[in-house]
Structure formats: C-alpha cells, structure tokens
Amino acid sequence: MTTVRTRIAPSPTGDPHVGTAYIALFNLCFARQHGGQFILRIEDTDQVRSTRESEQQIYDALRWLGIEWDEGPDVGGPHGPYRQSERGAIYKKYSDELVAKGHAFPCFCSAERLDAVRAEQMASKETPRYDGHCMHIAPEEAQRRVAAGESHVVRMKVPSEGVCVVKDMLRGEVEIGWDRIDMQVLMKADGLPTYFLANVVDDHLMGITHVLRGEEWLPSAPKLLKLYEYFGWEAPVNCYMPLLRNPDKSKLSKRKNPTSITFYQRMGFLPQAMLNYLGRMGWSMPDEREKFTLDEMIANFDITRVSLGGPIFDLEKLSWLNGQWLRELPVERFAAEVQKWAFNPEYLMQIAPHVQGRVETFSQIAPLAAFFFSGGLNLDASLFEHKKLSPEQVRQAMQLVLWKLEALRQWSKDGITAVIQAVAESMGLKLRDLMPLMFPAITGQASSVSVLDAMEILGPDLTRFRLRQAIELLGGVSKKENKEWEKLLAAIA
Ligand code: GLU
Numbered sequence: 001m002t003t004v005r006t007r008i009a010p011s012p013t014g015d016p017h018v019g020t021a022y023i024a025l026f027n028l029c030f031a032r033q034h035g036g037q038f039i040l041r042i043e044d045t046d047q048v049r050s051t052r053e054s055e056q057q058i059y060d061a062l063r064w065l066g067i068e069w070d071e072g073p074d075v076g077g078p079h080g081p082y083r084q085s086e087r088g089a090i091y092k093k094y095s096d097e098l099v100a101k102g103h104a105f106p107c108f109c110s111a112e113r114l115d116a117v118r119a120e121q122m123a124s125k126e127t128p129r130y131d132g133h134c135m136h137i138a139p140e141e142a143q144r145r146v147a148a149g150e151s152h153v154v155r156m157k158v159p160s161e162g163v164c165v166v167k168d169m170l171r172g173e174v175e176i177g178w179d180r181i182d183m184q185v186l187m188k189a190d191g192l193p194t195y196f197l198a199n200v201v202d203d204h205l206m207g208i209t210h211v212l213r214g215e216e217w218l219p220s221a222p223k224l225l226k227l228y229e230y231f232g233w234e235a236p237v238n239c240y241m242p243l244l245r246n247p248d249k250s251k252l253s254k255r256k257n258p259t260s261i262t263f264y265q266r267m268g269f270l271p272q273a274m275l276n277y278l279g280r281m282g283w284s285m286p287d288e289r290e291k292f293t294l295d296e297m298i299a300n301f302d303i304t305r306v307s308l309g310g311p312i313f314d315l316e317k318l319s320w321l322n323g324q325w326l327r328e329l330p331v332e333r334f335a336a337e338v339q340k341w342a343f344n345p346e347y348l349m350q351i352a353p354h355v356q357g358r359v360e361t362f363s364q365i366a367p368l369a370a371f372f373f374s375g376g377l378n379l380d381a382s383l384f385e386h387k388k389l390s391p392e393q394v395r396q397a398m399q400l401v402l403w404k405l406e407a408l409r410q411w412s413k414d415g416i417t418a419v420i421q422a423v424a425e426s427m428g429l430k431l432r433d434l435m436p437l438m439f440p441a442i443t444g445q446a447s448s449v450s451v452l453d454a455m456e457i458l459g460p461d462l463t464r465f466r467l468r469q470a471i472e473l474l475g476g477v478s479k480k481e482n483k484e485w486e487k488l489l490a491a492i493a
Contacts, residue, residue, distance in 0.1 A: 004036030005209050009199065011043045012054035015260035015460075016061035018313065019214060019244055019252065022278045024067050025294075026241060027212045029279075029301040036209070040072035041202060042083045045192050050085070051409065061261035065271045066294055071206075079206040084198050091193035094201050094231070095154050095186055103230040104186055106142045106152040107134040129182040130155065154187035156196075156227065164222035169239035170306055176222050184223050196220070200227040208236050212303075215240040216251075239303060242282045245310040252313050254406075263461035267375045268341050269318070273325040277318045281311035291324050342373050350457045354449040371443045372457065377466060379473050383440035388433060395474050396485055397423060397434055398441065402467045403489050405460065413456040416463075420452075426492045441470035 006027040010020045024040075031038040040062075044050035059074055071077025081087055098104035107130070118128045134142070135157065146152060159178040166174045186197040193201075203211060218240045228235040244252040252259060264274055272293065279297045280290065283306050292300075326334060351372050355365055371377060386394050404419040420438065421431045438451045442463060448454070455463045471477065477485070 004034035006031040007039040009041045009043045013049040016057045032298045033301040037070040040069040044085045065275050104156045107155045108152045153185045155183045166221040204233045210237045212239040244313045270325050273322040282306045377444040422493050
C-alpha cells in the first residue's frame with residue numbers, strides 16, 4: 001500500500017492566515033491518522049508578492065500552533081527543493097513536454113489584443129476567455145518565433161464542450177462544464193510557471209496522495225485534472241474543504257475579522273485553544289465535545305465527518321473556548337504561559353527604554369505601560385477631538401493611515417513614521433498634526449511614551465486592530481467614504 005502523503009502549499013504573500021493553519025491542521029490529521037507524512041511546500045512563483053519574511057512567519061505561526069511537518073524548505077527531505085522558486089528548470093521541462101505533445105502551445109498575443117478580445121466578449125455578454133488565436137499557428141512556425149526570442153506565454157488546451165467530473169471526498173462527483181474553463185496560462189512571459197502547472201508537477205513529483213485544499217479552488221479543478229491526464233499521471237484524491245466565514249456568513253476577511261495567526265498570538269490566545277477551535281471548523285468529535293487536544297483529534301479523525309455548511313470563525317466563541325483552556329491549566333502552567341506571552345525578558349527589554357525615564361518608582365510602570373499588555377482598549381471618543389480637523393477628517397486620516405499600514409512590508413518605526421507623514425502631507429498637514437490621533441488610538445491616553453516606538457513594539461496586528469477599533473468608535477467608514485478615500489489612497493506616495 002502506498003503511504004499517505006498530504007501537504008499544504010501556502011504562498012508567502014502576506015500575514016500567516018488562519019485559513020492556512022486550518023487547512024494545515026486537517027492535512028496533518030489526515031496524514032497522521034493513516035501513519036503518513038505531511039509536507040510543507042512554499043508556492044512562491046509570484047515573484048513580486050512573495051517574501052522571505054512572510055515565509056518565515058508561516059513557519060513560526062504554524063510551529064507556535066504545534067503544527068509540524070515532515071518535509072519542507074526549512075527541514076529538508078528527499079523530494080526537495082520545497083520552494084517553487086528553486087524548481088524553475090523542472091517546470092520548464094514539463095511545459096516543453098506538453099507543447100511537444102500538442103497539449104499546450106506558445107501564445108504570442110499582446111496585452112492589447114487580449115484586452116480587445118475581452119471587451120468584445122463582454123459587450124456580447126459572453127464569458128471572457130482566450131479565443132484560441134495562437135492555437136492555430138503551425139508548430140514549426142511557433143517554435144521558430146520562440147527560438148527568435150519573441151515574448152510569449154504557454155497556454156494549455158482544454159476541451160471546448162462536455163463536462164469534467166471532479167471526484168471530491170466530501171461532495172462525491174461534481175460536474176463542471178468545459179465551457180467555463182479557459183485556456184489557462186501555464187508558463188508566464190517571465191519563464192515562471194503559474195500555480196496550475198507548478199502545483200500539478202510538484203504534487204506528482206513529491207508523491208502527494210491526498211490533497212485537502214480550500215473550496216475556493218474547486219472551480220479550477222478541471223484544469224488540474226486535465227494536466228494530470230496530459231502527463232499520464234494519476235491525480236491525487238481531492239478534498240475541497242469548506243471556507244471559513246465571518247459571523248455574517250461572508251468569506252473570512254481581514255476587513256471584518258483579524259485573519260493573521262500572529263494577531264491571535266499577540267492577543268494572548270493559547271495555541272492549543274486556537275488549534276482546538278480550528279479543529280471545530282466543520283468538524284466535530286464523535287462525542288461532540290468542544291475541548292480537545294491535537295492528539296485526541298488525530299485519534300478520532302474522520303474526514304467524512306467534515307460538514308459542508310460554511311464554518312463560522314467567531315472571535316467570541318474562540319475566546320470562550322480559550323477561557324475553558326485557561327481555567328483548566330494547572331496554575332503553575334498558567335503563570336508560565338503568561339510569562340511566555342508578554343512578561344518575558346525580550347518583551348520587557350523592548351519596553352524598558354521607553355518607561356525608564358518616565359517613572360520614579362516601579363509601581364508607576366503598570367499604569368503607564370498597561371497598553372503594552374492589552375489587546376483592544378477602552379477608548380474615550382472625546383480624546384479624538386482635534387483642533388484643526390473635522391470629525392470626518394479625523395476618521396479619514398486614521399483610515400488612510402490604517403490602509404497604508406496594512407500595505408507596509410517592513411514593520412519599523414521609520415516605515416510607520418513615513419506612512420503617517422505621507423498621509424498628513426496628502427491632507428495638507430504635518431506629521432505632528434496627526435500624532436494627537438495616534439496617541440489615544442494606540443495607547444488609550446492623550447499622551448504617553450513615544451507612540452511611534454509603541455507602534456513598532458506592539459507590531460502590525462495590534463496596531464491595526466486598535467486603529468480599526470478607534471475608527472469604529474468614531475462612527476466607522478460609510479460605503480461612500482470608503483470609495484472616495486480609496487481614491488485618495490492611490491495618490492499617496
Ligand atoms: N498556493 C496555493 C495557496 O496559496 C495552494 C492551493 C493548493 O493547496 O493547491 O492556497
């Protein structure tokens with residue numbers, strides 16, 4: 001019997017997402033339950049958006065939760081490299097093979113031509129898709145143009161009619177019409193593969209037997225299955241996991257719910273409780289008990305118990321469960337966890353330089369620095385009254401800062417300062433004009449230790465969370481304002 005091998009394949013393009021941890025958990029349980037292996041692969045073919053910091057954050061966040069992998073970029077293994085950016089030559093070889101077999105073709109169409117085709121299709125109410133223009137170029141002619149260095153992508157051929165039957169562990173057979181499937185680009189003009197080619201080639205070469213992934217990928221399943229068929233490979237068994245949702249049933253998004261695992265870490269959730277809660281997403285123990293450990297989950301795991309109703313990721317429910325975990329810890333362990341969370345030497349050392357000069361006794365530290373050990377704050381709206389700015393401008397300035405901070409790649413005092421400065425300038429103001437808004441939002445007080453340092457120390461998750469809280473307290477952002485301010489945002493340096 002072949003060994004069960006599962007994987008997660010995150011793209012390191014942002015904060016480590018709770019959805020990644022959720023899918024990782026189920027893949028891990030499935031593999032462990034069958035005595036198999038669980039692999040971590042980094043899908044970083046998007047060179048612009050992928051970063052090494054984000055990759056490291058994924059490792060750290062998963063390990064914090066207690067999720068370990070048997071093979072991966074950082075632990076090695078017999079099927080490496082496990083980072084797609086290091087596998088370029090492999091994809092090229094397989095792309096060439098598809099072209100040689102006539103399953104794919106070089107496409108030389110310019111962006112202008114593709115736009116024009118698209119516009120025409122939209123005008124006649126057709127689904128926009130590639131029109132097959134370059135498919136009809138004679139292979140020798142296409143090869144000659146490729147050899148001459150003409151810019152091109154490689155597209156896969158797909159049937160124009162009929163249906164593709166996707167077998168799914170949870171849904172049985174799902175039929176998807178080929179008329180809904182485009183001639184997908186497999187290799188981009190820069191010579192890098194797209195998700196579709198790289199994913200299929202890697203899952204095959206890495207011996208992946210079962211793929212549990214989010215259901216947002218179900219519509220593209222036919223492309224993957226067709227590629228397995230073209231290569232003559234057996235496709236892994238598929239399982240499309242239900243998407244996590246906000247309490248209002250919309251897809252879990254950071255606009256409505258913090259989605260970064262590091263946020264939950266900073267807020268003081270226990271990793272075991274967090275993992276337990278993710279295990280409750282669409283799944284339950286045979287005896288329906290709410291609190292369980294990873295080992296218990298593995299021992300009782302049964303993928304067919306996953307229910308397809310969209311599981312709701314609810315902060316209140318998570319907090320409740322976390323409370324259960326905290327209360328049941330032996331008190332020594334509780335104290336040790338608190339210490340590990342924020343009363344550790346590293347964190348105190350970050351804060352010390354900012355409080356040392358402001359106190360006469362140690363007993364003054366707690367009131368001054370309480371916000372360093374808090375999650376959300378009890379804010380007082382009157383602290384946001386501004387000499388120069390109207391209430392609307394106050395919200396606008398804070399929302400613009402929030403958006404810019406969400407996009408900030410390198411979290412540092414200088415970077416944060418530059419953001420606030422740029423927003424101030426875009427409103428005809430100075431940096432110091434916006435500081436009276438930052439103090440109460442971040443520290444809960446009208447003045448405190450340096451708020452820019454505080455933001456750096458608190459980190460992106462808590463800083464953004466508090467800004468969002470302050471904006472909500474002041475009335476939030478209407479749809480209309482959202483539109484207008486997004487336009488302003490685009491113009492800020
Ligand atoms: N790189 C994809 C992602 O970021 C992987 C999806 C899959 O599991 O195939 O979600």
